[in-house]
Structures are given as C-alpha cells and as structure tokens.
Amino acid sequence: MRTVRILSGALLLLTVTVSPVRADDPCLGDEEEKSAKAAVAALTKAEQAGRPAELFVAYRSILGNECLDRYDKTALSRAKTGVPKLGRDLAKAAEAKGLFYSADPVRGDGKTSAFGYFEAIGDYAEANRVMMKAVQAKPDDLALFTAAWGVDEGRWVVPDQKTGERQPYVSPQAYRQELLKLASSTADRLMKAEEQDAKGLSGSAIEVAAATTKSLEKLRTAAEWMKFSQAGDKAARERAEQRGDAIASRPDSTFTQANAVMYYEFAGSSKAKDKVAQVKKKMEESSRALEKSGEKVKGAFTEQSQAEQKKFDKKKADLEKELGF
Structure with a gap:
C-alpha cells in the first residue's frame, strides 16, 4: 500500500512538472x-x-x-x-x-x-x-531611377549587440551625387530636344498643334527628372510659360490660343494662371464674334434669297400675263 502511494505521488509530481513546460513551449504544439x-x-x-x-x-x-x-x-x-x-x-x-x-x-x-x-x-x-549599373544601362527609365532613388526605404543597420537598437541605413552621399548627375544629364537632353520641337510653333495652326504636343511631353518629362534636384522643375515650367507667350502673340491666335492655354496650365505660376484667364476670355469673345458674324452672313443670304424669289415671282407673273393665263 505504501509503495502504491509513493508511485502515485511521483506520477503526480511528474505531471505537475511536465505540463507547464509543454504549455510554455511553442514548439511542442501539433501544428508547430x-x-x-x-x-x-x-x-x-x-x-x-x-x-x-x-x-x-x-x-x-x-x-x-x-x-x-x-x-x-x-x-x-x-x-x-x-x-x-x-x-x-x-x-x-x-x-x-x-x-x-x-x-x-x-x-x-x-x-x-x-x-x-x-x-x-x-x-x-x-x-x-548593381542598381547604379542598371540605371546607367537605362538612363531614360524614370521608374527605374525612382526605385534607385528610394533604395534605402525599409533598410536597417544590423542591431547593436548591446542595446539591440536598430538604425535606418543611409546610402553614401556619393551614391546620391551620381544619381543627381544622371538625372541632370537626362533633363538637359530632354530640354534640348524640346527646342527642336518648339520650332514648329512658328508654323501654321496645324503645325503649332503638333509641335505643342511634342514640346509639352518633353517638358513634362524633364520636369519629373528635375524634381530630384534642389532647384526642382522651375526651368521646365518657366520655358512652358515662354512657349505660351509666343503662341499668344501670334496674329492668328484665334486658332492657336488653346495651345497657349496648355502651356500656361503646365507652367502653373500665378502669372501663368492670370494669362490662362485672359486667353480664355479672348477665346470666348472670339467665339461670340464668330457666332455673330455667322448670323449676319446667314441673314444676308436669307435677304438675298427673298429678293431673288420676288424677282422670280414677278417674272413668272409677267410671263403668265403675256401668254394670257
């Protein structure tokens, strides 16, 4: 009887001792x-x-x-x-x-x-x-460049062994400078190419429309590259305003001023916004003038038609009278 009690006590002690260990060990679960x-x-x-x-x-x-x-x-x-x-x-x-x-x-x-x-x-x-090699291999790839610029996002230095603290990793300044140099070079190429497109702004109204599309595309892209520098995209927007001024001063601005508005809207300066309002006002005035002119022409044709109809009716009546009808 004594032996049974000792054995039971030992089993109980073993159960009490083992159970908490299994409960506290996350690796002993069935799924784990x-x-x-x-x-x-x-x-x-x-x-x-x-x-x-x-x-x-x-x-x-x-x-x-x-x-x-x-x-x-x-x-x-x-x-x-x-x-x-x-x-x-x-x-x-x-x-x-x-x-x-x-x-x-x-x-x-x-x-x-x-x-x-x-x-x-x-x-x-x-x-x-290797990221720099990728960018240099595709210097016009803005998405790739943007990825290279934000490369430190999510990076951390190895935690301090004593404190366990982690610090964000910061790429060397030389890496940033090389990227800025590449962005500046790409923006310069786009601005020079835009100068060639802008030559069409002195042509016919149709040529102005085509040139505006090409020119603005390059200015917008150049502006995206310029944003990485401290100066920002000021140069691209200032040139856009100049292009708008050139179109607005044309003698046939009635047919081309919509292109000037596109340049001004991209320029975005307070002066450019005022110019947009002025040009749109002129466009409305021109539209009303054309509408009135159209009404006058229509009226003139109507009067002429009525006069001719009267002449025709008179000749018809005279002929009928002469023939005895």
Whole structure:
C-alpha cells in the first residue's frame, strides 16, 4: 500500500512538472511540429537537388524558426552560414547575365536579379553598385531611377549587440551625387530636344498643334527628372510659360490660343494662371464674334434669297400675263 502511494505521488509530481513546460513551449504544439518537420523536409530536398536558387530560398525560409533544432540540429546553422555565401554567388551569376535589377522578390526559379540577392543578404553597398549599373544601362527609365532613388526605404543597420537598437541605413552621399548627375544629364537632353520641337510653333495652326504636343511631353518629362534636384522643375515650367507667350502673340491666335492655354496650365505660376484667364476670355469673345458674324452672313443670304424669289415671282407673273393665263 505504501509503495502504491509513493508511485502515485511521483506520477503526480511528474505531471505537475511536465505540463507547464509543454504549455510554455511553442514548439511542442501539433501544428508547430508539423510545420517544422515540413520545413526540414523541404530543406533536405533542396540540398539534395543541388539547385542553388531553390536552396537559397529554402535557407531564408527557415531563418528565425527556432523549432527546427528539435528535428535537425544543424539546419539553422547551415542556413545562417549558407545564406550570405550562396547569396553572393547567385548575385554574381545574375550580374554576369546582365540581370542587374528587378522589383520582383527573391524566387527559386533562377530569375532573381543581382540587386535582389544582395539586398536579401543585407549587402547594401553591393546592392547599390548593381542598381547604379542598371540605371546607367537605362538612363531614360524614370521608374527605374525612382526605385534607385528610394533604395534605402525599409533598410536597417544590423542591431547593436548591446542595446539591440536598430538604425535606418543611409546610402553614401556619393551614391546620391551620381544619381543627381544622371538625372541632370537626362533633363538637359530632354530640354534640348524640346527646342527642336518648339520650332514648329512658328508654323501654321496645324503645325503649332503638333509641335505643342511634342514640346509639352518633353517638358513634362524633364520636369519629373528635375524634381530630384534642389532647384526642382522651375526651368521646365518657366520655358512652358515662354512657349505660351509666343503662341499668344501670334496674329492668328484665334486658332492657336488653346495651345497657349496648355502651356500656361503646365507652367502653373500665378502669372501663368492670370494669362490662362485672359486667353480664355479672348477665346470666348472670339467665339461670340464668330457666332455673330455667322448670323449676319446667314441673314444676308436669307435677304438675298427673298429678293431673288420676288424677282422670280414677278417674272413668272409677267410671263403668265403675256401668254394670257
């Protein structure tokens, strides 16, 4: 009887001791166990397949999963060691293929860009380098340039080992200066090309319309590139106002002033807004004048028709009288 009581007490003590441990351990749940085992199986499969891109994705997917060591004691250490080295190797291979940048996330299909791999392993200096190569290869790609300009968004410096604090990563000033130089060069090219388009503003009304479309397109694009500099897009907008003035001063402005309005509206200055109001007022006055002129012409034709009808009726009556009708 005494032996039974001791055994029962031991079992109770074991139950009290073990239960809290299982309850406090997030890795001992059924779902957690299933997930961890699946991750280990996927990692093993990727390692055996020998496909670096897939293995890189598999390594990254298990980082931070502390439950894996219960089923594979070295999985996390292999991943922590493998990610940086494998990432650099894959980045170099992508760079050699000319795949410098892509906005797509890292994938296991081998199509990830060099930037994507460098960014994934936190090598921001190298990521910036290949990003710059991408921008230089496509100097007119504004979307790509915008991505390069905002490259630091979401980047963080490795946390301080003592305090655990994280600071946002800031790219070197030289990187920004190189981008500004490229943006300035692109804007200058567009402004020079616009000068050629603007020559059509001295032609016929049809030529003015065509030239305005081409000219404004380049001015608007140049303005987008200029926004990255401290001076902003002032130069493009000032030129637009000048183009509007040139059109508004034409002797045939009645037929071309709508183009002047387009330039003024893009210029956006207070003076340009006043000019828009003035030109639109002239357009309304011209429209009313044309309408009145049209009514006069219509009236003249009506009077002439009535007079001719009277003459015809008189001749008809005279002829009928002469013939005895």
